[in-house]
Amino acid sequence: MKRHLILLALLAVLTVPACAQNGLAVAQLFDGRYKDRAGATEVLVKGRQLKAYDLTLFRSLTLRATDAETRRIEQLVRTDARHAADKETAVRGGRLYYGFYRFPPADGRQRYLFYRNNALAGDASAGLTVVYLEGSATPDQLKQMFQK
Amino acid sequence: MTKSSSTSHWDKLVERYFEALTTEAEERRLRRFLCSPEGADPRYDDVRAVMGFLAVGRQTLRRPARVRPARRVRHWAAAAALLLLAAGGAGWWIADRQRNVCVAYVDGHRVTDTETVMRQAVEALDAVDRQLGDPTVEQQLNDMFHTLDADTPADAQS
Numbered sequence: 001m002k003r004h005l006i007l008l009a010l011l012a013v014l015t016v017p018a019c020a021q022n023g024l025a026v027a028q029l030f031d032g033r034y035k036d037r038a039g040a041t042e043v044l045v046k047g048r049q050l051k052a053y054d055l056t057l058f059r060s061l062t063l064r065a066t067d068a069e070t071r072r073i074e075q076l077v078r079t080d081a082r083h084a085a086d087k088e089t090a091v092r093g094g095r096l097y098y099g100f101y102r103f104p105p106a107d108g109r110q111r112y113l114f115y116r117n118n119a120l121a122g123d124a125s126a127g128l129t130v131v132y133l134e135g136s137a138t139p140d141q142l143k144q145m146f147q148k
Numbered sequence: 149m150t151k152s153s154s155t156s157h158w159d160k161l162v163e164r165y166f167e168a169l170t171t172e173a174e175e176r177r178l179r180r181f182l183c184s185p186e187g188a189d190p191r192y193d194d195v196r197a198v199m200g201f202l203a204v205g206r207q208t209l210r211r212p213a214r215v216r217p218a219r220r221v222r223h224w225a226a227a228a229a230l231l232l233l234a235a236g237g238a239g240w241w242i243a244d245r246q247r248n249v250c251v252a253y254v255d256g257h258r259v260t261d262t263e264t265v266m267r268q269a270v271e272a273l274d275a276v277d278r279q280l281g282d283p284t285v286e287q288q289l290n291d292m293f294h295t296l297d298a299d300t301p302a303d304a305q306s
Contacts, residue, residue: 035253043268047248060272098276114276129275145273 023106025079026113029130030059039064039127053145055135056109064127070117073128077101077115084113086139092120102139109134112142158187162195175199 034040045058065073074096081087084101091097099115112133118126133142161178164170170178181187182196251258252265259265 035258036256038255040253040255041268041272042253043265043272044252045250045265045269049248049250049262049266058269060269062272062275100276114273116276118275126275129272131272131276 024103024111024113024132025076026073026130026132029061029073029076030132034061034063037063050135053135054137054141055133057132057134059133060129060131062127062129064125070119070128073130074115074117077113077130080113095120097121108136110136110138112139158192162192165195165199179203 030042030044034042041060041062043058043060046056050056050058063069063073077096077099080103081089081099081101083103085104086102088100089096089098095117096115097117097120099113101113101115103111103113105111110133112131114131114133115128117128119128137145158178158181161170161174161181165175165178178195179199182192182199187196250262250265251260252268253259254268259268
């Protein structure tokens, strides 16, 4: 019995780091539902490849979404935006066009969420993109990353 | 018994020993004699050598053959060390696979080529990058206030 309790405690501790992203509403976008979808691109990078950028996790989803899907994804982003420590957004026609959000750190890691619906810029084929990042990179470092 | 008759007795016993006619008791008596000063005569060297060789052989046969415990412990220790090494290596490999992931799903196709995946990541970053010409929050607010000012009658502004 004692051994089972210790094992359960260990498992709980090990799963805490994995929950940093799962606490966000957008986490469900990366659960594999778009893996087989035509017109969708999902990227997952962890570890070694991101070290040079002071990041530990990179997740992105680019999708040519239907209007209903776009509204649902937008709602997920807006839900998470309520918990953001910093945000920068742009709206077009009442719809979320662009969002950059920084969340309170979890387990010592900074967390960022980017959203952009390029279809609102007049390019229906461009689709929307959601990017989630974790790591020690500061917002300034991310801006430099974008400018490269 | 005189010395010569005693010597003759032992010589006869040696002769009987080589003819395999001696009893166990006679052999014991002969062995004791050969270990004594009287039996130190060089003419008894042959029988002494044979009896010594046989005694060693007898002792070896009596002792049960068994694997030295130390060797068995070393075998188990080596096996345990190899098992731990293999388990450690496997565990490290699995942990490394879980820590370092680089994969993309493009149009339903799984891509693991690092260069291609990182290119997709850069494209995603480009897609969310706020481009020049996009209105900032400040610009949008300015637009809103200018719109309000334009709509408000001049005398209401003072």
